[in-house]
Amino acid sequence: RAKATGRQRYAIFDEHLHEAALKLLELEGDLRRALQRQEFEPYYQPIVNLADGGLVGFEALMRWHHPARGLSAPGEFISIAEETGSLEYMDWQIYDLVCRDTKRLSARNAYTTLNVSPRHLRAPDFDQRLLELMSRHGVKPGRLRLEVTEGALLEQPEEVNACLGRLREAGVLTLLDDFGTGYSSLSYLHRFPLHGLKIDRSFVAELRSGESGGSTAIVRAIRLLADSLGLEVIAEGIETEQQRYQLRLLGLSLGQGYFFAKPASAGDILARFGMEGGTPG
């Protein structure tokens, strides 16, 4: 009996594995087809001044318009895309569209940020390729910033350091994304040419009013550290007025989150901020 049960369990397990493998294969094929059909599009989320909600920038976030499944966010496909090597191509499709949009988006002096996957920074010609793309679209370097995660800084740190250094010289600033979630070796903060950091939304989500422990202490410590290193700080994932208020009390001045605005298409954003016509950025 026990044997039979065991075998049955294996059979079920196998079936699940088989199903999962098929789904993966399907997704892989879908991604390749989506690349050819250019189904990827950047959405934009405003980065604002916490004091008055004033616009300072937009983070570009990849979305996939699947003909049958509709719109999906990176959580559903980005790790597969990265493993199979598609992400690099998807990213360049997105960067091209972002550069196209940036001139109009910057009509109100806002900058745009690009999320950069670790693999890019290890490509020897990443900076050159990006600068070429920008000049082809007439994007001024000060209008575009990069967001990199700690993972991107870990491998081949010398090359990455040089690449980010060249970009900074050209006027393209870099922010460290999801700060506090990775290895968070503090030495990154001064070893790499970073302009600022983004506090991961997990810390913002745990902020509670009147409490001095936990996330409140961490956010305060990050802010003090950033201040002393001359780094700008942006808080991610602000969903409530209370979180905005708490962050202000902790001395933060910049942030983004659903409380201010959800990511939206370029068309929606331009309409909302009254920038349809735009002026050359």
Ligand code: C2E
């Ligand atoms: P991220 O760069 O940390 O982006 C922030 C994520 O938080 C975005 O998820 C955004 O939609 C979401 N978000 C913003 N405000 C709130 C909020 O108030 N509450 C909550 N719960 N979430 C909020 P999204 O768009 O699904 O992107 C997920 C991740 O995928 C990004 O994290 C980034 O690491 C990656 N990613 C996005 N676009 C690109 C891209 O074009 N290229 C690459 N390589 N990676 C990208």
Ligand code: MG
């Ligand atoms: Mg980001």
Ligand code: MG
């Ligand atoms: Mg982030």
Ligand code: MG
């Ligand atoms: Mg994140």
